[in-house]
Amino acid sequence: EAGVAQSPRYKIIEKRQSVAFWCNPISGHATLYWYQQILGQGPKLLIQFQNNGVVDDSQLPKDRFSAERLKGVDSTLKIQPAKLEDSAVYLCASSLRQPKAYNEQFFGPGTRLTVL
C-alpha cells in the first residue's frame, strides 16, 4: 500500500513570495490533515478535511494561508505572502473515515520550507 505522498520535499523562498505544497493521501482515506511543525516543536494542526469539506481550520492563518481538497482526494496548501516565521516542516496526514477505534493517522515525509 502506497503511503502519503508530498511534494516538494524542500523549498526555499524569499519573504513575501508565494509557495504551494501538494499532498496525495492514502487511497480510500477520507480524512486529510495539514500540520505545521516549527523546529524544536511538535506538529500543530492547520486544517482538517473530511472528503472535500473543511472540518477544522481554527488555527489556519487565513490572511495568508489557504488550502483546498478538490474531489476529496489530493490537497494543496498555499502561503501568500510568506513570512519569516512560516519557516517550518509542513506535514500532511490521512486517516480512514470509518476508522479503527484509534483512528491512526498516517503521515507523509513532509515539506521543509525555508523563508529568507
Added chain:
Amino acid sequence: AQKITQTQPGMFVQEKEAVTLDCTYDTSDQSYGLFWYKQPSSGEMIFLIYQGSYDEQNATEGRYSLNFQKARKSANLVISASQLGDSAMYFCAMREGRGNQGGKLIFGQGTELSVKP
C-alpha cells in the same frame, strides 16, 4: 484546554537497556486517545502505540509499552531493549474530538532519544 507535556527535551540510553519517556496530559473529556509517534531525522512521523481512555490494560506493541496512569494523567512510553535505530524524536499526542470525524492530534514538544552503543 487540552495540553500535552513532555518534560524531557533529551534522553540518553545504553544499547539493550530499557528507557522511559514521560508524558502528562490535561483534558476535561472522559473519552480521549493517547498516541506515541517516532520521528527520525528523515522527518516522517511513525505511529508506535495507542491507548484509549477506557482501555483497562496498558497497551503493548513489540518492544513498546505504554504505562497509562489515568488518575495521574500520565502516559509514559517504555522502550525495552533499546537499539541504535531507536535514536529519534518521540512525540506524545492526544486525540481531540470524538466519533467518526477523527479529531485532530495535540502534540507535546517531543523528547530526543539517543541510544549509545
